[in-house]
Amino acid sequence: MKEIILGIDPGFGRVGWGVIEKEKGDWKCVAYGCIETPMTDKFVDRLADLHRQLKLLIKKYHPTRVAVEDLFFFKNLKTAIKVGQARGVILLTAVENKLPVDEFTPLQVKQAMTGYGRAEKCQMQRLVGMLLGLKEKIKSDDAADALAVALCAGQSLWVKKIL
Amino acid sequence: MKEIILGIDPGFGRVGWGVIEKEKGDWKCVAYGCIETPMTDKFVDRLADLHRQLKLLIKKYHPTRVAVEDLFFFKNLKTAIKVGQARGVILLTAVENKLPVDEFTPLQVKQAMTGYGRAEKCQMQRLVGMLLGLKEKIKSDDAADALAVALCAGQSLWVKKIL
Numbered sequence: 001m002k003e004i005i006l007g008i009d010p011g012f013g014r015v016g017w018g019v020i021e022k023e024k025g026d027w028k029c030v031a032y033g034c035i036e037t038p039m040t041d042k043f044v045d046r047l048a049d050l051h052r053q054l055k056l057l058i059k060k061y062h063p064t065r066v067a068v069e070d071l072f073f074f075k076n077l078k079t080a081i082k083v084g085q086a087r088g089v090i091l092l093t094a095v096e097n098k099l100p101v102d103e104f105t106p107l108q109v110k111q112a113m114t115g116y117g118r119a120e121k122c123q124m125q126r127l128v129g130m131l132l133g134l135k136e137k138i139k140s141d142d143a144a145d146a147l148a149v150a151l152c153a154g155q156s157l158w159v160k161k162i163l
Numbered sequence: 164m165k166e167i168i169l170g171i172d173p174g175f176g177r178v179g180w181g182v183i184e185k186e187k188g189d190w191k192c193v194a195y196g197c198i199e200t201p202m203t204d205k206f207v208d209r210l211a212d213l214h215r216q217l218k219l220l221i222k223k224y225h226p227t228r229v230a231v232e233d234l235f236f237f238k239n240l241k242t243a244i245k246v247g248q249a250r251g252v253i254l255l256t257a258v259e260n261k262l263p264v265d266e267f268t269p270l271q272v273k274q275a276m277t278g279y280g281r282a283e284k285c286q287m288q289r290l291v292g293m294l295l296g297l298k299e300k301i302k303s304d305d306a307a308d309a310l311a312v313a314l315c316a317g318q319s320l321w322v323k324k325i326l
Contacts, residue, residue: 047251048258071244081234084247085254088210092252095211 003157004030006063006099007150008054009142010071010087013039015050016142019061020132020150027154029132030061032143043082047089054093066094067153069145070105102153109145112152124148166320167193169226169262170313171217172305173234173250176202178213179305182224183295183313190317192295193224195306206245210252217256229257230316232308233268265316272308275315287311 002021009016018032035053037046068090074080094101104112110119113127125144129137131151138144165184172179181195198216200209231253237243257264267275273282276290288307292300294314301307 044254044258044264047255051255051259072240074240077235077237077240077243080240080243081247081250084244085251087244088248088251089255091207091248092210092214092255095207096214101207 001064003065003154004061004063005065005067005150005153006057006061007067007146007148007153008090009069009145009149010083010090011142012043012046012082012086013037014142015054015086015090016140016144016146017054017057018143018147018150019057019063020147020154022154027132027151029134029147032138032140032147034140034142043085047085050086051089051093054090055097058093058097058099063099065100065102065153065157067102067104067149068094069109069149070103072105102156104149104152104156109148109152112155113148164227166228166317167224167226168228168230168313168316169220169224170230170309170311170316171253172232172308172312173246173253174305175206175209175245175249176200177305178217178249178253179303179307179309180217180220181306181310181313182220182226183310183317185317190295190314192297192310195301195303195310197303197305206248210248213249214252214256217253218260221256221260221262226262228263228265228316228320229253230265230267230312231257232272232312233266235268265319267312267315267319272311272315275318276311 004021007018015035019030020027021030035050037049071083091101113124125138128144128148167184170181178198182193183190184193198213200212234246254264276287288301291307291311
């Protein structure tokens with residue numbers, strides 16, 4: 001079966017996503033984007049909207065697994081809890097669709113991409129684009145992060161297979 | 164239509180719940196309990212389990228609205244994010260079932276119960292039991308908190324009606 005990975009960068013206002021699939025031994029980018037929910041909507045409705053849009057992505061791209069970035073650093077607890085709630089919805093959507101979930105910290109993603117953990121955001125984005133053979137610059141930071149976490153999951157799948 | 168409120172005290176290992184309904188002008192306790200998910204399960208599976216058990220409660224007790232305690236204080240960010248994820252699943256379950264959601268901070272709940280915000284946990288529990296005409300001591304702290312947030316929602320409904 002062809003491996004298709006949906007990578008997700010959690011947020012509560014903006015959730016980056018990216019789909020990659022393996023083609024002739026290399027990971028290719030299928031699609032990427034960013035789910036935005038209206039700031040004017042109630043928080044619970046934004047969660048429901050996120051759930052609905054994620055289900056549509058799963059229906060459209062048929063991922064075989066989902067990779068989600070772990071949450072670690074926040075300016076304040078209030079933001080952490082808000083993003084946590086969105087992440088709960090993201091994980092639930094994956095497990096409801098019987099998709100295995102891989103979770104990676106931002107450091108793990110950076111290390112998988114670069115071999116060390118200190119790459120700048122713009123370097124990471126260039127690298128993700130190069131690894132996926134993208135000609136254009138990835139327009140959204142959140143989508144680039146999502147593609148990076150998908151690639152990290154892809155790499156870890158490969159490592160598991162050969163070990 | 165009879166108002167039935169499902170109150171929820173969010174957590175990731177233990178989620179307290181309590182159902183109250185209005186009968187002859189007073190709120191009565193219908194049922195209460197605590198959803199516990201096995202610590203040995205993967206976190207995503209525990210979220211899915213919570214979702215499933217909440218759906219069963221909604222199916223069984225037909226609440227007309229859901230009241231959820233807000234998250235405010237945590238020992239550390241990791242716990243906050245974990246409980247946040249569970250809370251996201253709780254809110255989504257409510258909105259998926261087209262139930263209006265009321266959110267209250269622990270201080271709002273205490274103020275609604277006592278008129279001031281400094282009641283001790285055991286005082287609050289006694290008060291909740293008295294207000295609901297319960298003969299027994301509520302066995303679970305989490306369930307008592309859930310009944311308190313449900314009562315707070317009930318009181319705020321009443322205030323909205325008379326204003």
